[in-house]
Amino acid sequence: MRNKIVAGNWKMNKNSEQTEDLLNELIEKMPIDTEVKVIVAPTFVNLSSAVDHLQFTSIEVAAQNVHQSESGAFTGEISADMLKSVGVGIVILGHSERRAIFHETDALIASKVNTALEHDMTVIFCFGEELKDRQSKNHFNIVENQLRDGLFQIAAKDWNHIVLAYEPVWAIGTGETASPEQVQEMHEFIRETVRKAYGSDIAEDVSILYGGSVKPDNAKEIFSKPDVDGGLIGGAALKVDDFIAIVTAF
Numbered sequence: 226m227r228n229k230i231v232a233g234n235w236k237m238n239k240n241s242e243q244t245e246d247l248l249n250e251l252i253e254k255m256p257i258d259t260e261v262k263v264i265v266a267p268t269f270v271n272l273s274s275a276v277d278h279l280q281f282t283s284i285e286v287a288a289q290n291v292h293q294s295e296s297g298a299f300t301g302e303i304s305a306d307m308l309k310s311v312g313v314g315i316v317i318l319g320h321s322e323r324r325a326i327f328h329e330t331d332a333l334i335a336s337k338v339n340t341a342l343e344h345d346m347t348v349i350f351c352f353g354e355e356l357k358d359r360q361s362k363n364h365f366n367i368v369e370n371q372l373r374d375g376l377f378q379i380a381a382k383d384w385n386h387i388v389l390a391y392e393p394v395w396a397i398g399t400g401e402t403a404s405p406e407q408v409q410e411m412h413e414f415i416r417e418t419v420r421k422a423y424g425s426d427i428a429e430d431v432s433i434l435y436g437g438s439v440k441p442d443n444a445k446e447i448f449s450k451p452d453v454d455g456g457l458i459g460g461a462a463l464k465v466d467d468f469i470a471i472v473t474a475f
């Protein structure tokens with residue numbers, strides 16, 4: 226079933242004390258009757274305490290990355306088993322910062338997706354074109370290739386563990402948002418691409434989030450589009466009032 230989802234990617238922000246403060250404020254202010262699934266992704270070292278903090282709430286915790294191997298000599302990396310062992314069952318993969326700064330390729334992202342699914346994790350799969358791709362009108366091709374090369378190796382049965390997050394790189398952290406029409410046009414294309422590869426049931430059921438400078442004042446219009454099922458939020462997720470306003474924009 227298609228869920229309404231608002232996920233906050235905290236990136237490399239908030240130390241342990243600040244994480245607790247942010248979570249406490251979130252718990253205090255989050256409307257209890259919301260039908261929106263709310264997810265937060267603190268940094269690795271704060272995942273365990275976030276899970277503890279949120280245990281009696283409906284807010285879920287995601288990791289921002291995972292390594293593709295089970296274990297071994299991979300200094301500085303974190304495995305899916307480690308995440309599961311502290312109660313984290315969701316992971317963000319393919320984020321444009323991982324692609325651009327850490328040189329993650331579609332093939333690497335595909336192997337991380339496979340590993341996460343083998344551990345029954347839910348994957349928030351991020352993808353989206355750069356400004357030059359949109360300017361050269363190549364954005365649909367880029368998005369289709371990212372889906373085919375990073376995700377479409379999965380089995381049909383695994384789609385209930387997938388959330389898609391379309392994030393045009395030119396709109397991430399820039400204050401520039403794709404227009405609601407641009408978002409709907411791309412989300413419709415994404416759903417159609419999933420439909421061609423996996424059929425209508427999966428295409429209709431998958432939640433497709435938009436990410437890229439979502440703010441309280443533009444969330445409502447973006448979320449009102451028929452193929453938009455929520456948002457992946459960066460900067461605004463660090464301000465509780467803004468994040469809640471985005472959640473309630475549904």
Ligand code: PEP
Binds near residue numbers: 396400459
């Ligand atoms: C993101 O990094 O996934 C993101 C959408 O960031 P922002 O909301 O700050 O553009």
